[in-house]
Amino acid sequence: MLDIAGELHEWLEQGREFAVATVVSVDGSAPRGPGAALAVDADGTAIGSVSGGCVEGAVHELCTRVLADGTAVRQRYGYSDDDAFAVGLTCGGVIDVLVAPVRADEAGRAVLGAAARAAAGREPAALARVVRGPVELLGHALLVRPDGTSQGGLGGSAALDRTAAAEARALLDTGRTGVVDIAEDGSHCPGGLTLLVETSAPPPRMIVFGAIDFAAALVRTARFLGYHVTVCDARPVFATRARFPDADEVVVDWPHRYLQRTATDARTVLCVLTHDAKFDIPLLTEALRLPVAYVGAMGSRRTHADREGRLRAAGLGERELARLRSPIGLDLGARTPEETALSIAAEIVAARRGGTGLPLTGTDVPIHRDAEEGADDGREPEHGAPARERLVRSPAAGAAGAAGTAA
Incomplete structure (x- = not known):
């Protein structure tokens, strides 16, 4: 619609x-x-x-x-x-x-009006409607905005609206339109209702700095997750369309200079894979001061310690340094570029959704998190990390296998 x-x-x-x-x-x-x-x-x-x-x-x-x-x-x-x-x-x-x-x-006329107004004005919003279920619920609509506020309802329980809002925000994060099966009581058991969720937001951006082999695997993974992916590197011999056919854009420029001139927002993900101080320090100095969703940098723990010292010398404080995911990725024991890409993507998803990064086996944490339980509630958490970047880590978490071995 x-x-x-x-x-x-x-x-x-x-x-x-x-x-x-x-x-x-x-x-x-x-x-x-x-x-x-x-x-x-x-x-x-x-x-x-x-x-x-x-x-x-x-x-x-x-x-x-x-x-x-x-x-x-x-x-x-x-x-x-x-x-x-x-x-x-x-x-x-x-x-x-x-x-x-x-x-x-019609009770839902105001909701459809707000959705149409948002889409026409290119404002991010998601419209969820019941498209399969009891006749009395068909067409009921719920409008969900990125900040978690909503308008309207699906004609059922408050639990149904909460679940629908969480699912709608998940699709809104990726700029996708899709269907979701849930139960009438708001649980995630399929079969009761089908919702169509339409979004008016463009897909979020991932900018990958460093045209290395690990970057090619990360680009493919990010596209699968619904990101609009840009690869940026100052070296024209490496930053080529032939090497990154799956990227939406390939840019030849100094990373920090490109970041200064390109558009970012609260959903943007920045992955720094260069692990070279002449690129990393000016780039991360810019990146960690931007209100983006995620900033991660590849390198060994020795490289990270050196990088952190250089960033402090460049004027960054503890609040800004606390936002940096380095070594990048979750501890999956990754070795290959594809496994490393998976570990990076897993950390990004966990940061966005408020996940722990722990195995679900043996834990009692919710499998699905509603908006108020996730990391995207828009409030400022402790220690200065942006709300959408909160992540409860296991003691071993924090390093992708291959990323952690890169010098």
């Missing part, structure tokens, strides 16, 4: 009543994915598309009917239907579409 946020915001401001059809699942070949939307107002005016033209006529008719009777419905179109050719879906795929009314008296 947020793909037509600008037009919907205008309709809502004008007081129009309409029904909006949203693709909630796709199986096989289909022109558009989950989140694609078509809206039809009381005059029959339509905006958007759910299938690139294949089933627009049938969905338009269904929108008109839903707007008239005020009841949300979920409809499947595809080759398994007897009327697949009649509605025009001849491409061989199956799509499920949720059609919900947005009338003047």
